[in-house]
Amino acid sequence: MHSLFDVRRNPKLAWAGIVLVGAALLALPFVIASAGTFWVRITNQAILYCFLALGLNIVVGFAGLLDLGYIAFYAVGAYVYALLASPHFNLHLPFWIILPMGAAVACMFGVLLGAPTLKLRGDYLAIVTLGFGEIIRIFLNNLSQPVNITNGPQGLYLIDPFRIGTFNFAQQETILGLDFTGPVKYYYFFLAALIAVMVINMRLQDSRIGRAWEAIREDEVAARAMGINTRNIKLLAFAMGASFGGIAGGMFSAIQGFISPESFILVESVMVLAMVVLGGMGNIWGVVLGAVLLSFVPELLREWVGPVQTALFGRPLIEPEVIRMLLFGLALVLMMLFRPAGILPSALRKRELEVVKT
Amino acid sequence: MTDDANRLALLTAKGVAKRFGGVQALSDVDFTINHGEIYGLIGPNGAGKTSLFNVLTGIYVPDGGEFVFDGEPLHGLKPNDVAARGIARTFQNIRLFANLSALENVMIGRHVRTHAGVWGAISRNAGTRAEEAAIHKRAYELLEYVGVQKRAHHLAKHLAYGDQRRLEIARALATEPKLLALDEPAAGMNATETAALKNLLAEIRRDGTTILLIEHDMKLVMTVCDRVLVLDYGKKIAEGTASAVQNDPKVVAAYLGGDVSIDPKAH
Numbered sequence: 001m002h003s004l005f006d007v008r009r010n011p012k013l014a015w016a017g018i019v020l021v022g023a024a025l026l027a028l029p030f031v032i033a034s035a036g037t038f039w040v041r042i043t044n045q046a047i048l049y050c051f052l053a054l055g056l057n058i059v060v061g062f063a064g065l066l067d068l069g070y071i072a073f074y075a076v077g078a079y080v081y082a083l084l085a086s087p088h089f090n091l092h093l094p095f096w097i098i099l100p101m102g103a104a105v106a107c108m109f110g111v112l113l114g115a116p117t118l119k120l121r122g123d124y125l126a127i128v129t130l131g132f133g134e135i136i137r138i139f140l141n142n143l144s145q146p147v148n149i150t151n152g153p154q155g156l157y158l159i160d161p162f163r164i165g166t167f168n169f170a171q172q173e174t175i176l177g178l179d180f181t182g183p184v185k186y187y188y189f190f191l192a193a194l195i196a197v198m199v200i201n202m203r204l205q206d207s208r209i210g211r212a213w214e215a216i217r218e219d220e221v222a223a224r225a226m227g228i229n230t231r232n233i234k235l236l237a238f239a240m241g242a243s244f245g246g247i248a249g250g251m252f253s254a255i256q257g258f259i260s261p262e263s264f265i266l267v268e269s270v271m272v273l274a275m276v277v278l279g280g281m282g283n284i285w286g287v288v289l290g291a292v293l294l295s296f297v298p299e300l301l302r303e304w305v306g307p308v309q310t311a312l313f314g315r316p317l318i319e320p321e322v323i324r325m326l327l328f329g330l331a332l333v334l335m336m337l338f339r340p341a342g343i344l345p346s347a348l349r350k351r352e353l354e355v356v357k358t
Numbered sequence: 359m360t361d362d363a364n365r366l367a368l369l370t371a372k373g374v375a376k377r378f379g380g381v382q383a384l385s386d387v388d389f390t391i392n393h394g395e396i397y398g399l400i401g402p403n404g405a406g407k408t409s410l411f412n413v414l415t416g417i418y419v420p421d422g423g424e425f426v427f428d429g430e431p432l433h434g435l436k437p438n439d440v441a442a443r444g445i446a447r448t449f450q451n452i453r454l455f456a457n458l459s460a461l462e463n464v465m466i467g468r469h470v471r472t473h474a475g476v477w478g479a480i481s482r483n484a485g486t487r488a489e490e491a492a493i494h495k496r497a498y499e500l501l502e503y504v505g506v507q508k509r510a511h512h513l514a515k516h517l518a519y520g521d522q523r524r525l526e527i528a529r530a531l532a533t534e535p536k537l538l539a540l541d542e543p544a545a546g547m548n549a550t551e552t553a554a555l556k557n558l559l560a561e562i563r564r565d566g567t568t569i570l571l572i573e574h575d576m577k578l579v580m581t582v583c584d585r586v587l588v589l590d591y592g593k594k595i596a597e598g599t600a601s602a603v604q605n606d607p608k609v610v611a612a613y614l615g616g617d618v619s620i621d622p623k624a625h
Contacts, residue, residue: 200480207479207486208472208493211458215466218455225415225449227441227470227533236476 069133077249106246155260467532
């Protein structure tokens with residue numbers, strides 16, 4: 001995949017590849033929409049998961065800090081957006097102000113979580129971050145009294161969509177004879193944002209900061225002896241990861257129009273972590289692939305499990321919802337057994353395999 | 359101390375002490391390392407050599423005493439601050455970044471002397487690009503300097519043992535240290551590799567870096583070190599030129615066990 005996009009080494013092939021993939025991505029929502037707008041929504045959700053997985057990849061994949069409460073930052077971003085752009089407080093700030101604000105607040109929470117856990121690693125860090133994720137969710141659930149801030153379990157609704165002047169992302173429009181539904185418009189915005197986030201991640205990885213993260217992951221004592229301020233560099237990883245989660249949260253609020261604490265349960269954290277691990281920890285393409293797969297496969301199974309059973313046995317034997325998660329779990333177990341480094345292992349792991357072969 | 363001595367001294371330890379529970383790992387250790395010296399630190403296993411390294415580099419906080427490095431005390435500094443001041447070290451049980459390439463290991467050593475932050479990394483502005491190119495170039499030079507340039511793109515953990523030791527030295531040199539502290543760099547090396555290491559140490563010194571060397575290979579210590587400090591049970595038992603220390607009855611006793619009264623001429 002890298003050779004295909006390597007502009008410097010093979011410019012013709014690379015540009016041809018970029019144009020082809022670009023055209024495919026531009027046409028994608030219309031192709032998908034033919035199967036139903038529902039699938040465009042799933043695609044948008046998949047892009048949000050890519051955001052989350054890329055953010056978590058900074059913390060887990062680059063810096064090697066196991067975070068089981070990552071969804072809390074998604075929640076923070078979502079609630080910042082919802083509170084500032086809904087009838088709840090009767091505030092309706094424009095999205096291009098609130099999205100960065102959500103990122104900033106999530107970033108602050110990232111540092112807040114990072115600071116007390118600087119000396120923890122592995123299992124211990126996982127337990128603390130898991131607790132943090134739950135604390136945030138429980139707060140959101142209960143901050144309806146004495147002052148109603150979050151509206152508790154009922155959640156917040158009628159959240160504003162993205163709007164630039166009179167251009168409303170949630171409204172259907174026909175431009176040049178093409179039907180642009182709300183989800184299709186969001187798709188283009190999300191896609192652009194995703195590409196930006198991927199470029200940022202790639203540049204970070206291949207930089208002085210990225211190397212410092214990897215040094216901490218490999219050997220913290222040696223990293224400090226080499227003059228790396230592990231405290232700052234770790235906090236930076238938490239802050240950066242959290243910011244991406246915060247932006248994704250704001251985008252989630254806008255497309256859903258409704259959020260409640262139920263969207264930010266532990267299983268979501270685990271899901272995002274599974275995307276990172278399944279795709280290939282530390283590899284940006286792998287992480288994106290993991291997020292796309294884990295977003296679509298469960299939905300596809302939901303569609304197919306029922307009909308397949310009817311075709312085979314004449315009637316559905318097992319409830320689709322049950323068998324869906326069963327198959328999904330089985331797939332994850334098999335994956336980890338046969339490709340423990342992920343579907344697209346990071347370049348380092350690949351190099352490792354090459355050396356073993358020679 | 360006279361002004362002359364001050365000018366000569368790069369590192370001075372005064373009454374350094376460290377206790378772990380009931381074990382006095384270091385007690386009242388004094389010594390001075392001069393600019394441009396190769397200073398040996400020897401002693402039987404458990405004498406406190408590595409503890410001294412850890413106290414010096416900020417991994418442990420000493421219970422008493424202090425280090426003065428390049429005219430300023432190292433008191434209360436964290437390991438990364440100590441590295442920034444100009445002390446780089448290697449580890450007895452090699453601590454490379456195992457899953458990163460040899461080149462990346464050395465590039466990480468440049469961290470403390472470079473400045474690019476998040477914004478530089480994301481924007482890739484001219485300054486950051488120039489800095490990255492310089493890091494890359496310097497890292498290659500250092501790999502050549504220690505002789506593992508052919509392995510630049512191999513993972514550190516796949517390097518031969520001797521190469522790993524040399525890579526650790528390259529990584530330490532990347533931080534531009536004034537004092538290079540090596541913890542048993544010849545451990546596990548064969549005779550050829552040790553000879554090459556000896557030349558490397560001489561070269562590093564010639565290029566202006568002072569070396570503090572913990573080593574068990576006595577032949578190496580005796581040939582490369584200008585002066586040697588001998589520790590036993592956390593105490594300094596001798597200090598001086600290699601040959602003087604070698605014949606010190608206390609040192610012989612510490613290494614061979616038994617009485618101080620063994621006559622070195624008897625065998």
